[in-house]
Structure formats: C-alpha cells, structure tokens
Amino acid sequence: MSKRVLKIGMVGGGKGAFIAQPHQKAIFSDGTRRVVAGALFPDPKIAMEEAANWPYPIKGYESYDAMIADQKNLPEDERLDYVLIVTPNWVHFDPAIKAIEAGIPVMCEKPLCISMEQADKIVEAVERKKVPFAVAHTYLGHWTTRFTRFIVQSGLLGEVQWVDASYIQGWLGPLMLGGASSMPMWRTNPQMAGKSGCGGDIATHALMHLRFTTGLDVTDVSAHLEKFIPGNALDDHFTAYCKLSNGGKAMVRASQISHGHKNDLGIEIVGTKASLEWKQENSECVTIHVPGQPDRVYWRREVQPNDGFLGDVPADLLAEPQIPSGHCEGFHDAYARLHRFFEADVRAYWEGKPFNCDGSKYANVYDGRMGMAFIDASVASSEKDGAWVKVDIKK
Ligand SMILES: NC(=O)c1ccc[n+]([C@@H]2O[C@H](COP(=O)([O-])OP(=O)(O)OC[C@H]3O[C@@H](n4cnc5c(N)ncnc54)[C@H](O)[C@@H]3O)[C@@H](O)[C@H]2O)c1
Known part of the structure; x- marks a missing residue:
C-alpha cells in the first residue's frame, strides 16, 4: 500500500x-x-x-x-x-x-x-x-558524513586527539563590502542574525559536523571573532580553539573573507591510530590515512566491508545511497x-x-541549543581577548 x-x-x-x-x-x-x-x-x-x-x-x-x-x-x-x-x-x-x-x-x-x-x-x-x-x-545528510560517523564512533581511528573543522567562504565578504542588493541585510544585523555573523551562520555547521561525526562535545572555547570588512556590525572571520569532552583539542573556524573558497566545509579528525579527511565540495568520498600504509579513499556506494581497516559496516548504512557512484549526490540529496x-x-x-x-x-533541538551555547561562549571569550570560557552544555 x-x-x-x-x-x-x-x-x-x-x-x-x-x-x-x-x-x-x-x-x-x-x-x-x-x-x-x-x-x-x-x-x-x-x-x-x-x-x-x-x-x-x-x-x-x-x-x-x-x-x-x-x-x-x-x-x-x-x-x-x-x-x-x-x-x-x-x-x-x-x-x-x-x-x-x-x-x-x-x-x-x-x-x-x-x-x-x-x-x-x-x-x-x-x-x-x-x-x-x-x-x-x-x-549531516551527506552519506559520507554518516559513514564518517560510523568510522569514528566505531573506534577505527583510535581515540580522537585533534579535530580541525572549518567552513570557509570567499564570496559573501565582497557582497557585503559592495552592499549588494542580493545580500539580505538581516545577515549583518545583530538583532536579526544574532550575536555572531560568520560564527552563527557557518561556524555552527562546522561545530555540528564535529559533534555529529565524533560524538564529542566542545566543553571550552578560546575564541576570536573578527571584523575585517569595514563597517560590518558582526564578525566575518571566526576562530575558536576548543577543548573536547574526551580531553582532545579542536579548532572550529569559519570565514567569509577568504577569496577563492566557495562553500568549503571540511573536517580532519586525527585519532591515535589513523586520521580522516572529508570536504563537502568533494563530498562523494572519505579519505583515511593510516601511518605506514597507502591512503584509503572510500567512495559512496563502493565501500567494501572487511577490507583490513573497516570491519563490518551496517547493512542499512551501505544500502542508503540511492544512485550509483559517479552520479553525484549533493546538497539537495543531503537535505x-x-x-x-x-x-x-x-x-x-x-x-x-x-x-x-x-x-x-x-x-x-539539543544540537540546536548547543550551537547557540557555542556561539555565546565564543562571543564571551572573544570579548576577553580569547580567554577560556566554558560552553553551557545541558543535555
Ligand atoms: N542549512 C543551510 O545550509 C542554510 C543555507 C542558507 C541559509 N540557511 C538558513 O535559512 C534561513 C533563511 O536564510 P535565506 O538565506 O533563505 O534567507 P532569505 O532572506 O533569502 O529568505 C528568507 C525568507 O523568509 C521570508 N520571511 C521573513 N520574515 C517572514 C515572516 N514573518 N513570515 C513569513 N516569511 C518571512 C522572507 O521574505 C524571505 O522570503 C536562515 O536562518 C539561514 O541561516 C541555512
């Protein structure tokens, strides 16, 4: 039926x-x-x-x-x-x-x-x-993001020691600078966008990527929110050094002024046994680096379980993608x-x-709240020239 x-x-x-x-x-x-x-x-x-x-x-x-x-x-x-x-x-x-x-x-x-x-x-x-x-x-809707979560949370990288999560753009800054009519004005108004511009808009994506894939929380931040675009009321460049809930460290970065970058969301996760890289602009694959071994590149729909690194991969995860590799999934498929x-x-x-x-x-809703708590702590830290500030984690 x-x-x-x-x-x-x-x-x-x-x-x-x-x-x-x-x-x-x-x-x-x-x-x-x-x-x-x-x-x-x-x-x-x-x-x-x-x-x-x-x-x-x-x-x-x-x-x-x-x-x-x-x-x-x-x-x-x-x-x-x-x-x-x-x-x-x-x-x-x-x-x-x-x-x-x-x-x-x-x-x-x-x-x-x-x-x-x-x-x-x-x-x-x-x-x-x-x-x-x-x-x-x-x-989070990219299949490769879900595969990354499986790899990290199965312990295949070992204990997570370092994460570099970033969302870098170069096109929004020039639009803001030129006051382009295609640029909705609410984005630079603190009453409408919130306390942080670049941070609220795209660092929250990088943070969410870190939290979703690793299962770890950011507990403390030392952040700098910067305004490079003259007259900008909100940050257009955002850097937060972070303590993770397992004792590891991370960088959560975002920028709207980095010429040449489009929607460059990426993550590098470094564990005690191996590290993993993923980029949304090349979102069909995940790359794994194991010391002393050739790099492993896993393509959506071409993953072979039990290859000497992966072990078993849940059948429902493998069955999720609807189109063969080479016919790219993308932003719309993630949504x-x-x-x-x-x-x-x-x-x-x-x-x-x-x-x-x-x-x-x-x-x-708790993830949404964590995004807000991260922004709040980052703004407070930046106002104190990068002093460590605790993130209000409430589950
Ligand atoms: N998840 C993502 O990848 C992603 C990407 C872009 C934007 N966003 C988010 O989506 C939201 C919208 O962003 P956008 O770029 O589409 O903005 P936009 O300004 O292009 O569109 C917003 C729309 O909401 C309408 N609107 C405003 N107030 C309204 C009201 N009271 N009742 C009914 N409609 C109203 C506006 O007229 C406009 O049509 C933002 O919160 C933004 O952060 C998310």
Whole structure:
C-alpha cells in the first residue's frame, strides 16, 4: 500500500528567498512529502500572492500565526504533519514555539534562534509537548558524513586527539563590502542574525559536523571573532580553539573573507591510530590515512566491508545511497536525507508510536541549543581577548 503523503507548511520562502528552494526539491524527492501550505512572506498581501505563484497549488496564509491557528479548524486528514521554518534567524523562535505549542512537529533552519534564552524556551517546549524537532544542518545528510560517523564512533581511528573543522567562504565578504542588493541585510544585523555573523551562520555547521561525526562535545572555547570588512556590525572571520569532552583539542573556524573558497566545509579528525579527511565540495568520498600504509579513499556506494581497516559496516548504512557512484549526490540529496529521516519520526509521532529524534540521523533541538551555547561562549571569550570560557552544555 502506498504511503500517505505528508503535508508540510512552509514559513518563509516567498520572493527572493534562498534556502526555501533546495528544501522544496528535497521535500519532493521521495514522493512521500509535499508542501501544501505556506505563510511565505511577512507582508500579508505579498504572502498570498506568493502562495498563488507557487509552482503547484498550495493553501496560502497571510501569516504563520494564521496558518498554525487554522489547523484546529481543519478535518484531521487535512492538517499539517510538520512545519518547515526557512525564515531569517530572528523569525525562527516565534513560529517554532507556536507550532510546538499546537502539537505540530517542526523542522527549523539553523541557527536555532538568536539567544540562549530563546533556545532554552524551545527545548522546554519540545520536552513538554514531546514533538519531533529537527534543525536543518544540511551537511549531516551527506552519506559520507554518516559513514564518517560510523568510522569514528566505531573506534577505527583510535581515540580522537585533534579535530580541525572549518567552513570557509570567499564570496559573501565582497557582497557585503559592495552592499549588494542580493545580500539580505538581516545577515549583518545583530538583532536579526544574532550575536555572531560568520560564527552563527557557518561556524555552527562546522561545530555540528564535529559533534555529529565524533560524538564529542566542545566543553571550552578560546575564541576570536573578527571584523575585517569595514563597517560590518558582526564578525566575518571566526576562530575558536576548543577543548573536547574526551580531553582532545579542536579548532572550529569559519570565514567569509577568504577569496577563492566557495562553500568549503571540511573536517580532519586525527585519532591515535589513523586520521580522516572529508570536504563537502568533494563530498562523494572519505579519505583515511593510516601511518605506514597507502591512503584509503572510500567512495559512496563502493565501500567494501572487511577490507583490513573497516570491519563490518551496517547493512542499512551501505544500502542508503540511492544512485550509483559517479552520479553525484549533493546538497539537495543531503537535505532530502534529513527530510527522509525526519519523516519517519513524524509518521511515528502521528501514529502514536515511539520516535527517536535522538540526533543520530539529523540535528535535534539539543544540537540546536548547543550551537547557540557555542556561539555565546565564543562571543564571551572573544570579548576577553580569547580567554577560556566554558560552553553551557545541558543535555
Ligand atoms: N542549512 C543551510 O545550509 C542554510 C543555507 C542558507 C541559509 N540557511 C538558513 O535559512 C534561513 C533563511 O536564510 P535565506 O538565506 O533563505 O534567507 P532569505 O532572506 O533569502 O529568505 C528568507 C525568507 O523568509 C521570508 N520571511 C521573513 N520574515 C517572514 C515572516 N514573518 N513570515 C513569513 N516569511 C518571512 C522572507 O521574505 C524571505 O522570503 C536562515 O536562518 C539561514 O541561516 C541555512
């Protein structure tokens, strides 16, 4: 029997929006989910026009308040299964809280919100209402990221001693410098983006990559947040030296001024037995360096278990990729994997069954809160010229 198609309500995504479109493709990719409604723009009239212009018919709402409030008036089989929030950072908290309070699962873009106070309120609401909640850290959805997690957490690298996680861009800085109209102004406004610009926007991805793949937490930071672009109200270059929960050390770096770099998210994980490298711009493979041995390059869909390094690899992990290697997966497929995993938890929730939401397949509300805690600690450290500051880890 074919599956019931899940109904998604989008908050944000009207004209000029960037990340709504990759989500829309990812949602559509399996045929089991569909955007059916949207509050797509802050101006009510434009919101309705944008809904009418959607590539296929959806129900438009003048605001997310109206969309969420309407659910209780609808027959059960017409209600939203989850809400997707793709608005700027300062418009994450309010729709998230309202959806959670209405008992509707939420996938929210990163960073979770703009303050620790907001983050704690979202965590409290999720725990109280027991709804599935995802934070859209896209790059966790690459199969190679999931494979990296398997390698590191199986102990194949030995004890993790050092991690270098970075997200380096070169194109945003010149846009900011030129005041380009294509550059949404909320990104450089502390009231709208949060306390850190570059850190909140992309260092949170690097942090999440470190935490997801290694299973370790960053406990302390010594950070410098720098503004190289004249007039920038927020950091455009972010460097945090970190202590890890296992006694190891790490660097979490991000930059928006490094010419030539595009969306250069990468991670190097050094263990006592071997090290691992991965880059999102070449996201089809993972490279392993074992001292005294030739490098091992593992390509998606070409992994052979028990090759003298790997041992057994879970069959469900090997079976995940849907297309052969050489036909590249990418950004949209990574988002699709997050929606696919979230869909399973959302279905379980509505069927009254237990659901995981444990952070093993996509970032959950606690990961979102950790991103905020990391930014808070980094800002505090930078204000004290890089003094060590503890990260408020609360699980
Ligand atoms: N996961 C990723 O890889 C990734 C990449 C880019 C952006 N993002 C995140 O996605 C979010 C959006 O970023 P973007 O670049 O798409 O921004 P954007 O400015 O391009 O789009 C935001 C959209 O939200 C709409 N909006 C604003 N307030 C609204 C309201 N009250 N009601 C309804 N719609 C409203 C805007 O009109 C616009 O259509 C940000 O939080 C950003 O950090 C994540």
